Amino acid sequence: MRKSVLPKKVVVILLLITSLVTSGFSQTGKYQYNDSWGKPGLQLNEQRSSDVMLTYSIQDFSIAGKQINGEPMHEIVLSSHLLPNKAGAPNLPGNGYMLAIPNGATARVEITNSRIEIIENVVMEPSPEIPWDTDKSPLRYIQDPSVYTKDAFYPAQPVIVSTPSALRGVNVVRLGITPYQYNPVTKQLKVYRDIKIQVIAEGGDGTYGTERLRSRWWDPILKNSIVNSQVLPEIDYAKQIAAARSSNEYEYLIITPNDTEFVAWADTISRFRNMQGIHTGVVTLGEIGGVNAIALEAYINSIYADWQTPPAAVLLLGDYGTNMNNTIISPIWDNYCVSDNIL
Structure with missing residues (x-):
């Protein structure tokens, strides 16, 4: 019986196509760190009168390959981080945490130490636009040119802190942590494996919360929502x-x-x-x-x-x-x- 043999030219073309497709997903896989500084996520290390010391750690995450608008791109999968980034920006997982600060105070944040790994040749997908629940069309992935044409890491800072707001009389700030930075020009992905964070309270009277507004029904919500809720005084x-x-x-x-x-x-x-x-x-x-x-x-x-x-x-x-x-x-x-x- 005569065997069918593909011409060498066809074989070369097929190998080239396969190489191009797989190279687009060359960074896919699971990344694990067995020597993290703490448990996954944010940990409270020390609460002092004028500052809070915290550790944020990643123990594992995955980079998955996917097709976006016909192009091979990458998606980061990090446990407990489900919401997309700002529409059009690189879809980097992040999370927000609430901290209590003294009444009348503001806050600033400093990274006191960190461990970083850089992964090359990553093509980050843009964050999709979140549709209305009545919009049944496919998700739209449109790159923001102000980010994707800039030779700089996004976001500029992996850790930020908000201006104060009130939660049932407690002066709180939101700590935003994005443990990744991406440069769309060099295609480098920075992974912040571990971050030591100091949140410094400036001003204020040293007291926490408003006793009149404390409630046996609200306090469990405060304790579940505020990382350093132990600073709130006990209520009769x-x-x-x-x-x-x-x-x-x-x-x-x-x-x-x-x-x-x-x-x-x-x-x-x-x-x-x-x-x-x-x-x-x-x-x-x-x-x-x-x-x-x-x-x-x-x-x-x-x-x-x-x-x-x-x-x-x-x-x-x-x-x-x-x-x-x-x-x-x-x-x-x-x-x-x-x-x-x-x-």
Whole structure:
């Protein structure tokens, strides 16, 4: 039987094509570091009066090959880092962490030590545009030319810190860590295997949080959200609840339309919550004196500012509408949806 033999020219072309395709994915695979300075992610090392010492470590990650717009590119897969970067920028995994700082303080950050590995010949995919949930078209990967034509590492800093904001009366900053930097011209990827970080508080009065705003319902959220939550002072919740009961202030407040049927259901919920041990009260739109979003927000802001024990949560009971007898208003966000989260 005669064997079929490909011409040498065809074989050479096939080998060349195979070489080009596989070279585009030559850096793919799993990268492991067995001598990390700490556990994966961010670890709190030391909390001092004016600064916080932290360690961020990577123990393993993967580089995967994929086709983007018909071109071979690379994607970084790092555990627990799921959100894409800014649309059009190199899709480098990053994460944010919340830190408490003293009341009235600001913060700055310094990298005190790090270990870096450089991986050559990486073609990083751009971050896709996050579509609306109604957009069923394929993800769009469009390179931002201001980043991809620049001979510089992106982002400029792997660790940044935000301006302060408040979380239930606690002065907090967000620490942003992107343990990679990418130069799209040289195609070099910097991997920050380990980073020693110092967050320095500047100014402030040395105290943390606002005792009046502390809550037995909010404190578990604070402890889960804030890396150094141990700086928050202990609170006597029993004393706090007793003070609220004696002054007709509520941990849980129900705002209801004026109609007696709605008030009856609000009272039913209130009794159930009180039986659970959650001090609950009911207020009608008539007592508030308005049905529009401005009036509701002004009322909620006033009790949050004035009550010795502000509510941990507010329930708006009723369907959307402007008739205060049987509906309740909520703001419309971006002409798109009704949302009480704007209040």
